[in-house]
Amino acid sequence: MTTDAHSETPGTPLLSVRSIEKSFPGVRALSGVSFDAARGEVHALLGENGAGKSTLIKIVSGVFPPDRGEVLVDGKPVDLARPDDARRAGIATIYQELLLFPELTVAENIFMGHAPRAGLGRIDWRAMHEKTNALLASLEIHDLQADRVVGSLSVGNRQRVEILRALSQDARILIMDEPTAALTEYDVTRLFDIVRKLKARGVAVIYISHRLDEIFAIADRVTVLRDGAHVATKRVADTDAAELVQLMVGRRIESLFPKITVPIGKPVLEVKDLERRPLTRSVSLTVRAGEIVGLAGLVGSGRSELAQTIFGVTPADSGEIRIAGRKVDIRSPAQARSLGLAYVPEDRGTQGLVRPMSVRENFSLAALGKVAFGGFIDRGAERKLADDGVKRFAVKTSSLEQIAGKLSGGNQQKIVLGKWLANEPKLLILDEPTRGIDVGAKAEIHRLMGELAAQGLAILMISSELPEVLGMSDRVLVMREGRIVAEFSREEATQETIGAAMMGSHDNAEKAA
Amino acid sequence: MTTLTLAGTEADPRRRLKVLASQEALLAIAVIGLAIAVGLYNPRFLAARNLSDVLLGNAYIAVAAVGMSMVIVSGNIDISVGALIGVLATISGTLAVNGAPIVVAWLAALVAGVLVMALQGAIIAYLRIPAIVVTLGMLSILKGGLISVTGGKWITDLPDSFHLADIELFGVLPFPVFLMILVTILAALWMRYSASGRAIYAVGGNAEAARLCGISQPRTIVMVFALHGFFAGAAALLYATQLRVIQSTVPPNLELTIITASVVGGVSILGGVGTVIGSTLAAVLIAEIASALVFIDVSPYWIRAVQGVLILVTVIADILRRRRMAGA
């Protein structure tokens, strides 16, 4: 399992990524990203969703090729056309959604595709178990048996199976994508033990995470990506959390946020002690008419889960929700809708838009009741509704019959937003309303939000962009690990105060009441 | 997001043993238990003659279920196999009656089975048409083709040497039973000890992960279907040679019995899990139930309803088991 056999020029980084560029239709995912990792180094990649981390690791693991740039291992360029090529180059990747075979045993999962053979090409089960036990022993894992079925393991143990699989292939470069996203604290400790052991063996670990405390605990260097570009590479010892947050989310204010000050009305949404394990824990909040409440937090802090619990996608286990003062028990999105709630989800393509349907059909989807009489859709009313929406939101489309999935991201987002407004909701929950759309559309959505608030709509806005949160919100709530940990008024909120609360340095964050 | 509450869901080994250890053991107990229970009610059920008839007459279902199990483990389904068995039996019988060497008649069934199934596998894997559409279409092509070509005429006057099923090994072990056991053991060993056998589980369990392990999904699926065709050919030979005549029609609902045997045998209908030992035991159990109904004075017309309940219960239990395993 040792890597000493491989020749190596002293001073050459084990892995070196040079000026990688990658575009997808309509999106520039990476523009000239470089970084390197030495033997025995843990190199963290940091950045918000959409910063280009996952595209980058997919290129390094051979899932798809870069448009420009190259990857070097031991100073030699490698051609990574297929995942197999990466494996042969000694690169192993552990994805967030673990790629295991739940019905097969630990040993088999580790050796799938390269099982030890005995005579006649048959799989040598005994050797496989012995090798598995040797691997387990080498990492001092004593509570995992080679013949356990993987589906019965905890997420932490499944992840260790993936790590063992990588080691069984003599991986010298291990890429871990958000390895702690689904782990308990205990499992995180154990994971770090393993990472340290790997480090000691000379394995280079590329560690992707949003959690700053982890980066300080485990990484040697950190590279920050933003909007597909390389922002900075720092030695962990030479930086601090505040600086990293700044690098990660503090983009220049690229458009003006036209916040209109409007009189704040009565509470529209009141949530008290809402529980839905694991990511909604005793959450209490209030949103008033005319108010925009920003909900900040790192990815995985439970913001979207909270929104979906309020909206009835994953109904709450306990707690209380009041809409306009009336206590309600929301069990489904349909019910939430009829109570005057609207939810523009985070993932436009899979949760918001019905891509193959027309602009007209998408616009009326959440407001079918408004254009139908006794269940019959009034085509004229529907067209008018869609037409009004297209005009109001300045959707650039050839016609109402245009297939919605073929529009640009900004126009798609306007449709998803517009379909809810057709329903005349009282409360609008926006989950990353401007992610992945261009500047013009972004400004337009911000302008609309201001107008809607002015008309008395209550808005709860989840956003990972601090300038957006700061620019749009009357009040900012910060979530971490499923709880609301801080609340700031518009005057109190700064990148520093919010950033600190997101990361969990309590010193300068005020505890929520 | 629901996979987060996993602290402390580590199944304790004893429970795991109970849940997963073995559908096979359960089935074996059921087979024996049912024999004893019915035997107590009506001792004639246990007569050697009856038990061997049950095995002899249904061995071909177990053989076909071996191939079906592979297909289902790979995450697919095949409902054309019953019709295919009818066609292959007729091909083989027709050749034998028309003077072809007996071995050629036998081989023809195997070869034709492999070809038809490999074709279906290729359409499913490379053209990405759902298995249900392809095999439903093929079911009707084979069924209609068989009747219109033969006009439903029975094949009689088969040469004596054609009757594989009459052979008794060592004077006691009838060939169909021997073949059933042999095929089951070989297939079980192959599925456990060969890389290509394990690939079936990989493709059915997690196609994306299999791809990243360097396993070709389309190639695995074509291979599985080709093998399934081979076993269908073997099953057709047993079916064709156990009676003096071949009916030249498609045995009604045969595919359902075969699917039931596979599913009840512990092959998860969502793919990725199951063994052929289970499916063979289940085939025996189903045949035993059919025979038992007669001996406990219940009309044999209820057999398919019993099958239906069996398959429904197993499928629902499988889904619930998976959900629990996923740690919801």
Add this chain to the structure above:
Amino acid sequence: MSEIPLPQTAKRVVPWWLLRHETMLAVILLLALIVLGGLNSRFLTLDNLLNQGRLTTEVGLIALPMTFIIITGGIDLSVGSIVGLCAILLGYSWKNFGFPLPLAICFSLLVGAAAGLLNGIVITRVKVPPLIMTIATLALYRGLAEGISQARSVRGYPEWFYFIGQENLFGVPAQLWLLLIAIVVSAIVLDRTTFGRTLYAIGNNETAARFSGLPVDRVKLIIYTLSGLMAGLSACVLVSRVTTTRSDMGIGYELDVIAAVVLGGTSIFGGVGTIWGTVVGLAMIQLLKNGLALTGVKGDATIVVIGAVLILSTLVASSLQRRRDGV
């Protein structure tokens, strides 16, 4: 990232409606009619065509809810077995329970709906995939039919019962009126109502449909129940036409039904399809059967053609769809 003005729906020389699947199918149907009519003078007669309509009613009644189901991305393979079960229960409850025939009819319709409801409940609650669930009930419902009937058929129904299956109303086979009404109602429901719109939304993006507050599970429950109910109705019409009940009634209906729906342009992957397409698909299949029979091809050979048509039309549809999505 830039907001490029999008290329608009290409300026086609051919009007859009001509390129629709249903239109092309109708043209093919017309050509087939002319060719078959030329080959055999008995084919293109009103009598023959009306009679074909009579024969296609039983499959047609089931194909309508099946269109709904396939549009949502589901499938129901148990329909043939429900026909068998309902037919048996119609005869059995009339003869053995002594139900008056109208009550027996209601009873068998009720059983059909209940059988469909069971499919729907397990599919939406336990989340068993529709294919698997309906294969299981394909076996179960047929098994119940066989067990209850004990291979005995029931005959000798009162004369009035044969009206729907054998008589004419205003010169048109009585059951054809039933089918026509069902077609019109289904087409309006699919095309004009919120229910129909929900079906398309589920088939195209179930999550987005759910997130938009559409009652996804309730709609699924309704369509599987409807499928069972229509299979029950189909059973009554069938019994009335052939004057007897047997447990093997409706065997293989799932093939004819699914073939008609898929041939009619409904995508087996969900999201796309119309009732008109299904109607043309039904007509194609029935006339193909009839035309081939009249030109001397034996009845069984026609199901070969249907099987091939099923596979080929799926192939064509899926390659068209892939090309469209590839844009």
